[in-house]
Amino acid sequence: MNEKGQTLVLFLFLLPVLLLLFICVYQIGNLELEKKKMMGALKETVSYGLKNQESETLEEDMIGMLQISFPELSEENITIDFLEEGISMKIEKEYSVALIGRQKLKISYMGEK
Numbered sequence: 001m002n003e004k005g006q007t008l009v010l011f012l013f014l015l016p017v018l019l020l021l022f023i024c025v026y027q028i029g030n031l032e033l034e035k036k037k038m039m040g041a042l043k044e045t046v047s048y049g050l051k052n053q054e055s056e057t058l059e060e061d062m063i064g065m066l067q068i069s070f071p072e073l074s075e076e077n078i079t080i081d082f083l084e085e086g087i088s089m090k091i092e093k094e095y096s097v098a099l100i101g102r103q104k105l106k107i108s109y110m111g112e113k
Contacts, residue, residue: 062080090108
């Protein structure tokens with residue numbers, strides 16, 4: 001029996017599985033990168049809030065800072081709590097992941113005085 005095409009057939013069966021694996025790794029990497037960007041923006045914003053607590057427009061300024069970094073964020077997705085021990089912020093953002101659909105990222109950070 002002739003076995004010349006056996007490797008090609010095996011490769012054609014494994015190619016979709018390999019492509020799916022690469023796409024998943026790429027999407028998970030992008031998701032982690034987005035989380036790191038959001039956490040960095042949150043830390044920077046909370047740090048600004050802690051330094052400028054006497055400002056009358058502090059909440060609007062902090063929301064504006066986040067919306068510069070992430071224009072798709074609306075005010076409903078940003079929660080700021082001014083506490084005695086510091087400032088707590090939370091962000092909720094939708095992120096679309098191939099083959100899974102839309103996922104909600106929820107990031108929170110607490111900055112202490």
